Amino acid sequence: MLTHLLITGNAILAGAILANLFANHFNICTWYKFCENILANGLSTALIQQNIVSLCWLFVIYPIILSISYILGEKIYQFWIQ
Numbered sequence: 001m002l003t004h005l006l007i008t009g010n011a012i013l014a015g016a017i018l019a020n021l022f023a024n025h026f027n028i029c030t031w032y033k034f035c036e037n038i039l040a041n042g043l044s045t046a047l048i049q050q051n052i053v054s055l056c057w058l059f060v061i062y063p064i065i066l067s068i069s070y071i072l073g074e075k076i077y078q079f080w081i082q
Contacts, residue, residue: 012070012073015065019062019066023057028057034054
């Protein structure tokens with residue numbers, strides 16, 4: 001059980017790190033920057049200040065990347081226990 005959590009958790013973490021590196025390279029807003037903006041300016045202002053690419057990234061693409069990372073972690077775990 002612990003091994004399963006560690007493998008899937010690390011896969012999700014690796015996916016998140018790579019996704020954030022990609023976002024920073026292409027100057028796309030990350031959740032960290034978005035949350036800072038919310039705290040500084042409020043939610044509605046933070047949403048209005050984002051471009052469509054950043055909004056799609058935050059609410060569609062990034063969650064999909066994390067989901068794929070979870071699936072890969074599951075596949076790695078299943079491969080390992082066989």
